[in-house]
Amino acid sequence: MTDRPENLVELAETGDVDFIVGDWMSEYYMAIRGKMVATRAQVNQVDAFEEQFVHSIVDALPFIESRGIKISQSRGLTATKYSSKCKSRLGRATSSAISPTGQLFKDWDCSPIYSAQCYLGSWGIIETFNEGADIVVCGRVADAAPRSPPQPIDVDGRETLFRSSHTASSRVISSNVLTMSPVEIASLLERQLREYLDVHPFSLLKFTLTGPANPNPSSQDAATVEFRIFAQSDSEDALSKKNSLDRCFNIIKCTYPGATFAVDTRQGVPKPYNEYFVTIIPQNLLSHTAHIPAKSLLKKIPTPTTTAEYLYEQEVDETAEPVSLQSFGPTCTAPLGYVVHARSGDKSSDCNVGFYVRHADEYPWLRTVLSFSFKTASTE
Numbered sequence: 425m426t427d428r429p430e431n432l433v434e435l436a437e438t439g440d441v442d443f444i445v446g447d448w449m450s451e452y453y454m455a456i457r458g459k460m461v462a463t464r465a466q467v468n469q470v471d472a473f474e475e476q477f478v479h480s481i482v483d484a485l486p487f488i489e490s491r492g493i494k495i496s497q498s499r500g501l502t503a504t505k506y507s508s509k510c511k512s513r514l515g516r517a518t519s520s521a522i523s524p525t526g527q528l529f530k531d532w533d534c535s536p537i538y539s540a541q542c543y544l545g546s547w548g549i550i551e552t553f554n555e556g557a558d559i560v561v562c563g564r565v566a567d568a569a570p571r572s573p574p575q576p577i578d579v580d581g582r583e584t585l586f587r588s589s590h591t592a593s594s595r596v597i598s599s600n601v602l603t604m605s606p607v608e609i610a611s612l613l614e615r616q617l618r619e620y621l622d623v624h625p626f627s628l629l630k631f632t633l634t635g636p637a638n639p640n641p642s643s644q645d646a647a648t649v650e651f652r653i654f655a656q657s658d659s660e661d662a663l664s665k666k667n668s669l670d671r672c673f674n675i676i677k678c679t680y681p682g683a684t685f686a687v688d689t690r691q692g693v694p695k696p697y698n699e700y701f702v703t704i705i706p707q708n709l710l711s712h713t714a715h716i717p718a719k720s721l722l723k724k725i726p727t728p729t730t731t732a733e734y735l736y737e738q739e740v741d742e743t744a745e746p747v748s749l750q751s752f753g754p755t756c757t758a759p760l761g762y763v764v765h766a767r768s769g770d771k772s773s774d775c776n777v778g779f780y781v782r783h784a785d786e787y788p789w790l791r792t793v794l795s796f797s798f799k800t801a802s803t804e
Contacts, residue, residue: 428620428674432480436487444488446497447564448477452687454541454564462536476670488558495559496549606637606649613651613683616675625662630654651683656697663694704734746792764790 435444477497481488488495544565552560577583584597604612614631623629634650641647653672657663669692676683712725749755763786768777781790 428678429476429480433484433487436484436491436493441493443494443496446477446480446495448498494553496553496562497560498562498564605639606647607633609683610649610651613675616678617653617672620675621671622662622667625657625659626655627658628654628656657694660694665693668692668694707731743791743795746795747788749789749792752789 432444432446435441481495487493541564546566548565549560549562575583582597584595610631610633617631618629621629630653632652632654634652635648637649638646655663655668661667669689672692673685676685708727710727712727714723714725715721716723764779764781766777766779768775770776779790779794781787
């Protein structure tokens with residue numbers, strides 16, 4: 425239920441269900457929410473609970489109540505006592521125990537301790553339902569991951585899942601499970617986000633994949649690339665946390681373990697930007713004055729009389745008298761910077777770059793290589 429806020433509404437409205445179990449917690453959220461509760465004198469509702477649950481259940485409450493659906497969820501995080509009131513009967517299950525980890529708690533050298541989560545199981549939840557509650561708010565009393573015995577996988581990738589109970593057994597076969605490269609995952613994620621986000625207010629929405637992905641990586645670092653989402657808009661509300669960052673996280677959470685969001689979200693907060701606009705105007709419309717304070721002199725500068733029409737598209741000349749590249753002997757593929765130095769800059773709205781070599785005998789090669797087609801390919 426942590427993927428998209430819409431999931432709970434859709435399930436409560438159309439799902440053939442008697443109860444819904446939701447997990448709004450992870451080790452990451454347990455730690456940061458626990459620190460908030462422990463270090464602040466005043467704790468508000470958002471601090472105590474997972475905020476996305478509030479967005480999810482508000483629209484789902486009419487269907488939950490009219491259809492008599494029971495809800496059990498871990499929205500309570502580290503402080504279930506701060507639960508908000510709702511129209512349905514509400515219960516909560518709490519604990520203050522610490523589950524064993526294979527180590528002695530007294531030997532743990534981390535300090536201070538902000539909170540503890542105990543995997544107690546469902547007994548407190550069941551008892552709360554037995555007492556008439558419709559919605560149970562608790563901490564993380566069990567891991568959300570399903571438990572199953574080892575399952576066979578055929579050589580063609582087809583997997584058979586077996587599930588048994590005291591009264592029956594079932595078998596499910598899954599096939600066409602494909603391995604996706606980071607490039608394919610990024611392409612899929614971009615299509616999902618463009619569909620899920622309201623892109624109309626954006627003047628720019630750009631997705632960039634940075635870093636190589638080895639075909640057979642030896643570590644997680646070697647298999648990881650950076651996926652960057654860059655957006656601009658005239659509307660600050662379009663880039664607000666609710667309409668932009670949170671919605672990106674909703675989709676990213678759907679792709680675990682294919683994508684994991686960065687824990688530092690400061691780059692996801694909208695910031696104003698400046699735009700530099702370049703144009704031309706007739707010089708005779710300008711008042712050009714030189715100020716000489718030492719002489720208390722203001723001297724008007726006349727408009728130039730010798731001028732030329734500005735060329736928006738400058739002519740490009742191909743290299744004169746190029747030489748055959750084969751004449752330089754055997755070659756290998758290498759960065760241009762092995763031989764050539766460069767200096768880039770800008771002139772108003774135009775950018776430029778100058779190339780130079782260290783030795784005179786390299787210059788004929790450079791003039792030939794820097795053809796118009798080479799320069800066009802470089803800009804693309």
